[in-house]
Amino acid sequence: MTHNRRFTLVRRPQGTPVAEDFALVSEPLPDLAEGEVLVRNAYASLDPAIRGWLDDAPSYLPPVRLGDPVRATTIGRAVRSRDPAIAEGQWMLGLNAIEEYSVARPGGFTAPVDASAAPSVTNFLSVFGAVGMTAYFGLIEVGRPQAGETVLVSGAAGAVGSLVGQIAKRLGCRTVGIAGGPDKCRRLIEDYGYDAAIDYRGRSVEALAAEIGKAAPDGVDVIFENVGGDILDAGLLHINRFARIALCGLIAEYNSVTGPVGARNLWQLIVKTARIEGLLVSNYIPRFPEGAAAMGKWLAEGGLRVDEHIDEGIENALPAFLRLFEGSNEGKMILKLD
Amino acid sequence: MTHNRRFTLVRRPQGTPVAEDFALVSEPLPDLAEGEVLVRNAYASLDPAIRGWLDDAPSYLPPVRLGDPVRATTIGRAVRSRDPAIAEGQWMLGLNAIEEYSVARPGGFTAPVDASAAPSVTNFLSVFGAVGMTAYFGLIEVGRPQAGETVLVSGAAGAVGSLVGQIAKRLGCRTVGIAGGPDKCRRLIEDYGYDAAIDYRGRSVEALAAEIGKAAPDGVDVIFENVGGDILDAGLLHINRFARIALCGLIAEYNSVTGPVGARNLWQLIVKTARIEGLLVSNYIPRFPEGAAAMGKWLAEGGLRVDEHIDEGIENALPAFLRLFEGSNEGKMILKLD
Numbered sequence: 001m002t003h004n005r006r007f008t009l010v011r012r013p014q015g016t017p018v019a020e021d022f023a024l025v026s027e028p029l030p031d032l033a034e035g036e037v038l039v040r041n042a043y044a045s046l047d048p049a050i051r052g053w054l055d056d057a058p059s060y061l062p063p064v065r066l067g068d069p070v071r072a073t074t075i076g077r078a079v080r081s082r083d084p085a086i087a088e089g090q091w092m093l094g095l096n097a098i099e100e101y102s103v104a105r106p107g108g109f110t111a112p113v114d115a116s117a118a119p120s121v122t123n124f125l126s127v128f129g130a131v132g133m134t135a136y137f138g139l140i141e142v143g144r145p146q147a148g149e150t151v152l153v154s155g156a157a158g159a160v161g162s163l164v165g166q167i168a169k170r171l172g173c174r175t176v177g178i179a180g181g182p183d184k185c186r187r188l189i190e191d192y193g194y195d196a197a198i199d200y201r202g203r204s205v206e207a208l209a210a211e212i213g214k215a216a217p218d219g220v221d222v223i224f225e226n227v228g229g230d231i232l233d234a235g236l237l238h239i240n241r242f243a244r245i246a247l248c249g250l251i252a253e254y255n256s257v258t259g260p261v262g263a264r265n266l267w268q269l270i271v272k273t274a275r276i277e278g279l280l281v282s283n284y285i286p287r288f289p290e291g292a293a294a295m296g297k298w299l300a301e302g303g304l305r306v307d308e309h310i311d312e313g314i315e316n317a318l319p320a321f322l323r324l325f326e327g328s329n330e331g332k333m334i335l336k337l338d
Numbered sequence: 339m340t341h342n343r344r345f346t347l348v349r350r351p352q353g354t355p356v357a358e359d360f361a362l363v364s365e366p367l368p369d370l371a372e373g374e375v376l377v378r379n380a381y382a383s384l385d386p387a388i389r390g391w392l393d394d395a396p397s398y399l400p401p402v403r404l405g406d407p408v409r410a411t412t413i414g415r416a417v418r419s420r421d422p423a424i425a426e427g428q429w430m431l432g433l434n435a436i437e438e439y440s441v442a443r444p445g446g447f448t449a450p451v452d453a454s455a456a457p458s459v460t461n462f463l464s465v466f467g468a469v470g471m472t473a474y475f476g477l478i479e480v481g482r483p484q485a486g487e488t489v490l491v492s493g494a495a496g497a498v499g500s501l502v503g504q505i506a507k508r509l510g511c512r513t514v515g516i517a518g519g520p521d522k523c524r525r526l527i528e529d530y531g532y533d534a535a536i537d538y539r540g541r542s543v544e545a546l547a548a549e550i551g552k553a554a555p556d557g558v559d560v561i562f563e564n565v566g567g568d569i570l571d572a573g574l575l576h577i578n579r580f581a582r583i584a585l586c587g588l589i590a591e592y593n594s595v596t597g598p599v600g601a602r603n604l605w606q607l608i609v610k611t612a613r614i615e616g617l618l619v620s621n622y623i624p625r626f627p628e629g630a631a632a633m634g635k636w637l638a639e640g641g642l643r644v645d646e647h648i649d650e651g652i653e654n655a656l657p658a659f660l661r662l663f664e665g666s667n668e669g670k671m672i673l674k675l676d
Contacts, residue, residue, distance in 0.1 A: 269616035
C-alpha cells in the first residue's frame, strides 16, 4: 500500500471513447491533511453521465481536467483517517474517481455509510445510490404518474429504467418498456414486470411509434426518457394531453460526432399541452433518506429486483464503461477495484 | 344579401400555401334552424395556428376538410336570428371561418360580446382574443416569471410576442426580444419597451447565442417561444437552472417540407433541470375574464400598446395570411370582411 493506480483522462474523446483517451497511472499515495480520510475504493459506479463530464462543455459539474482521474461515485473503506469522526475500516461513499484510493476531504462529497443497512455494499451504487434515487424522484416528482396511467420507459432494461418500471407498476400504472434486442425485452417482462416490451432495434421512428401505439392503446401519460433520438420522437407521437416527459438521459447522442438530434416532434408538446422536464438527481439530495427508505422497504418485501453487472479490475475500466453504450450490461454497471 | 363568399381549402398545402390550394366560392346563404344565428363577419383573425389546421394530421382540432372554408376566429353582427336571446345587430365572436357569413349554432363556439367594452371591436381578435389570452396565460401560468428574472421572447414583434414583452416588463422582468430585421428591432425597444432587441436574420445558432449572452448577462429564466428551430436552440444555450420555456409556436417549421427540426440542444434541459411546456390558450377559457380584465386595465391606463395590421377583402385572404410567415405584418394580423 504505497501506490495508487488511477484511470486518468489524457485526451478528450471524439465520439465513442477509445483507449488512447485514457491512461492507467500509478502515483504515490498522498499524505493526508488534518481532517482528511484515505479511502480504499472497493467499487466504482459506471454511469452514462460520466461521458458528459469528459467533454470540455459547460455543465452541472466542471469537466474532468486532462491528467485527472475520471470522476465516478465510489464506495470503499477508510484505511487511514485524520478525521476523529471516521474510524479506520468505516465504509465511505462519495463522488470520487476511478482510482484505487481516494482522499475524502471535509466538506467534500464523501460521507460514511452504514454498510449493514444494505444486502450488499454495491447496493449503495445501485438501488440506494444515484441510480435508485434517479428512478424514484425522477418518476415521482417529474413524471408524477397516477394510478391507471400508462408509463413508457426507454432504456427500460438499464439500471435506472428497470427500477422505474417496477416503481411505476407498484403505483398502479401500465408499464411499457423499450430496450434493444429480444433478450432484454424478455427480461423486461419476466424480471421487471413490464406489461409490454418493445425492441427498438431495426425500427424506424414510424415503426417504433406503431409499436408504442399497440402497447399503449390509451396513449402515454408519462415518458421516462433515458435514450432520446428516434425513441423520444416515436414516444412523442403517442403522448396524451398533459403528458409529462421526465428527461433523464440522452444516451443515443452522448457519443454523437454529428451533433445532437434532440426532439424533432416538439409540436406534440403544443397540441397536447405536455412538457419535457430535465432531471438531475442532485436536486433531491436532501430527500435521499425518503427515497432510500421507500426502495429499502420494497426490496425487503421482495417486490423489487435489483440487477448489478460487476466487472473486475481498474485495467478494465474502459470496456466496462463502454458496455453502457453497447447495451451489453445486464443491470447497474459497477467496476470492482479491490 | 343572398350569397356567402367563402375562402375554401381545395388542396392540402405542401410547405408554404399557394393560391392553388384555395378557392373563393360563392354559395347561397343557408336557412337557419331553430336556435341558430346568421352572423355577417366583419373581421377574421389570421393566426399561424391556421397553418396546422390545413394539414391532415392529428391535432387539438380536426383538420379543415377539403371543400370547407378555412377555419378562423371572426367577429361580426347578427343579421338574422332564430335564437330569442340574440337580437339582430348583436356583435358575435366565435371560431368560424374566413367567409362573409357564418352560422352560430347553440353549443358551438360563437358567443355574443359587448362591443362597447373595447376601444375597437377588432380588439376582440387581438388583445382581448386568443392572442392576448395566449400572451397573458402563457407567460404567467407556463413561464411563471418572477420580478428580476430575464424573459426571452422570440417572434417578439408579433401579435403575441409584443404583448408578452410588455406584460413581462410590468412584472418587473428584464425583457429580451428576438425579431427579424432592424425595423422590427427598433419597434421592440421603442414601441414595446424591450430592454434589448436581437435581429436573428443572417445569424447562425452560435452567433445568435452570443447575442443572447450579451443581452441576458444573468442568463435566461423564461423563454416565450413562438418560432423554434435555430432560435430555440440558441436560447437553450443560455437558460438558467430551473428555467421555464413556454412553447407557444414553432412558426419556423410550419411550412417546412423537410420535416420538423424541434429542439436540438435538449441536453440543456437536463443540465439545467429546466422544462419545455406546450401552451394552448383553449386550456384557459374559463379564466378568460381574468385575463381580459387585466389586459383591459393596463390598456385603459395607457400602459399597453396594441398594434393591429388590418388588410381588406376576402380576396386578399391568402397574401394577408402569408404575411405571418414573411413577417411583413406589423401587429395582430386581421382581415376585414365587411
